[in-house]
Structures are given as structure tokens and as C-alpha cells.
Amino acid sequence: MAEGGFVRLLDGSVVVALSLPRPGAPGRAVRVLVHAASRPRALTRLRNLGLRSVYLRGNTAPPTPDEVSAVLHHPDGIVWRPAPCDSTEGWHPVTGLFRASRPRAA
Numbered sequence: 056m057a058e059g060g061f062v063r064l065l066d067g068s069v070v071v072a073l074s075l076p077r078p079g080a081p082g083r084a085v086r087v088l089v090h091a092a093s094r095p096r097a098l099t100r101l102r103n104l105g106l107r108s109v110y111l112r113g114n115t116a117p118p119t120p121d122e123v124s125a126v127l128h129h130p131d132g133i134v135w136r137p138a139p140c141d142s143t144e145g146w147h148p149v150t151g152l153f154r155a156s157r158p159r160a161a
Contacts, residue, residue, distance in 0.1 A: 060117030061094055070126055071097040071111060072118035074138050077152070083137070085152060088122050090132035100133060104149060 059073035070090050077083040091097035101109045125146045134146035
């Protein structure tokens with residue numbers, strides 16, 4: 056379903072990068088980065104957040120060194136930003152992705 060890839064780090068953990076449709080905003084995409092012990096664990100972390108149909112097939116768009124650095128320096132280990140990536144916009148915590156997609160109460 057998603058274009059993405061992964062990088063194995065020296066300590067054996069991985070950083071997975073996926074381009075996904077933005078929740079609640081059809082036609083808009085986001086780039087999501089996840090740091091985890093393994094690829095299956097990274098996908099499980101996303102599924103536990105409500106992104107049920109997340110799969111990684113192949114390694115067509117692995118994370119760049121800057122993306123790896125961004126996710127490693129975030130305390131949650133999951134960040135996102137709009138895709139295609141705008142280098143002027145910073146990375147956001149994953150909680151902001153779901154908060155921004157919910158309709159606001161009047």
C-alpha cells in the first residue's frame with residue numbers, strides 16, 4: 056500500500072519510512088518515520104495508532120540520513136511531515152497527525 060523503505064542501524068534496530076495517505080484528508084500524503092527494534096515491530100507501532108492497513112513491500116524509498124537523525128532525536132520515535140517533503144517544514148510528533156485530522160467542534 057505504501058511507498059517506503061528501511062535502514063538497519065549499527066545497534067540492530069531499524070528506521071522505517073513510509074508515505075501514507077493523511078488520515079481525514081483524502082488526496083494528501085504524509086511521510087512517517089518510525090524507529091523500532093525490527094521492521095515488523097515498526098509496522099505494529101503504526102497499526103496500534105490506528106493505521107491498520109500499513110505494509111512495507113520492498114525498499115524503494117528508504118529514509119535519508121537527515122530523516123534517520125530526526126526520528127532518533129524524537130522521544131517517541133515516530134514523526135511525520137507532509138509529503139512531498141518540504142525541507143522548510145520540521146517534523147511533527149505522530150499525535151499531531153491524528154489531532155489535525157479530526158474535525159473541530161463548533
